[in-house]
Amino acid sequence: MSIKVTLPTAFTRHTAGKKQFDSIAENLPALLADIDQTFPALGIQIKGDDGKLRRFINIYVNDEDIRFLGGETYAFQDGDEVMLIPSIAGGWK
């Protein structure tokens, strides 16, 4: 089983210019662990002090917001296209 992960250009300075990569992660927590392993600098960037994915980042699976699919509990399917996109917002602090 393999999924295709796409990153925004803003993240590629932490991935040596790579915008896409394949992962065998079975769910979102496993994907974040995979990113920690493969692109440690990106792993730091996309997580907050609590070690969780920052709220500024939305995750989409095949055009659907992962929160509609069950969030962290969603089991990736073979061939899923997963996108990380920073949310365009005015901040909440």
Next chain:
Amino acid sequence: MSYSCTSTAYELKCNECGKGFGNQPLSACPDCLAPLEVAYDLESARGVFTREAIAAGPANIWRYSSLLPLPKGFEPDLPVGFTPLVKAKNLGKRIGAKNLYVKNDAVCFPTLSFKDRVVSVALANAQGFGFETVGCSSTGNLANSVAAQAVRLGLKACILVPADLEPAKILNTQVYGARLVRIDGNYDHVNRLCTLIADEYNWGFVNVNLRPYYAEGSKTVGYEIAEQLGWKLPDNVVVPMAGGSLIRKIRKAFQELIYLGLVEDKPVRFFGAQATGCSPISQAVKKGLDYIDPQRPNTIARSLAIGNPADGPAAAKMIQQTAGWAEDVSDVEIVSGIQELAETEGIFTETAGGVTTAVTARLYAHGRISPEEITVSCITGNGLKTTDALAGHYQEERAVRPRLADFDAYLRELDGIAEQELATAGGN
């Protein structure tokens, strides 16, 4: 129009880490990915942003230009904004309000919605950054405004909208010659696509890479309310919420006015209005949350149908901080709200204004707003753009022959029907 604008020094700043990023087409902090906001050197605006200087400016939003992010040498082209603030005595009587005002952006120039304010500021920056093509993701009003103002400035426009948008809003974009792309999805799908396009194309997307500048245009609603109340702040403001930006920027405007001494400091409560069929921010307020559970929109108020609102968490938090509240109303109540505002104040608003009016009525009915308090209800769009929402509510009457006797008979017939209806309903 000849008016030269001089802005107070400003730059993009990260809300999270506090770092400054100068001025560039950028919406998120490159380091911590948090959204960027325009920060001003407010101290240097003292003595410049004064009641007198503002009164000497033109009767449009550019009278506030020293606290808008405008590139050097910018000369405004269109007299945007400065819409009426009217006391709503008739509506007030009906809903139990004694000091209710309506801020009427249904007549904003040039395209009849408050989006004209944000677009004029965004396009000033698009030109400043040298973009030749501008664009937006839109639920309709923004599309209309970008199309109209871009053509005036000689910029190319590419506008993306959800495919099921009201026909009037599609037509009101196409007529200006803009390239309109209908996307098979809801606004949240369109917005995500625009984020990807802005990442690849060298275009100025007013609500993506130009968003920090664009959003500042909303502050002019707040400046105008304060000035039109005689440089006083209201007790309450009721604001429709889609992305959640407008309500925050009205507060930012009030805070700047307080800081610079143009108005007396006083607590202002902010109330948010949404349609129940798309109410992620109002749900967050009701549950006391500072995050948003996204929704799949299902409402006739398409201009508010953003299920994953960008500024939603910030708006929810701000409303709670001001001891305000948020409410949401059904599609039936939205139509009634449109009719009520038209029948009492002669203001024909779109579905979003129906939401705001119905929510305002409910806030009085539930005692969240007291009758005597000065309250401003913000109407942000024009009813001519969403006439389909009223389809079936008014029947086409038969034609009457052009004779006085026929007219008399016709009136008697109508009055008879009205009396009959009253009797059936248990009246006299």
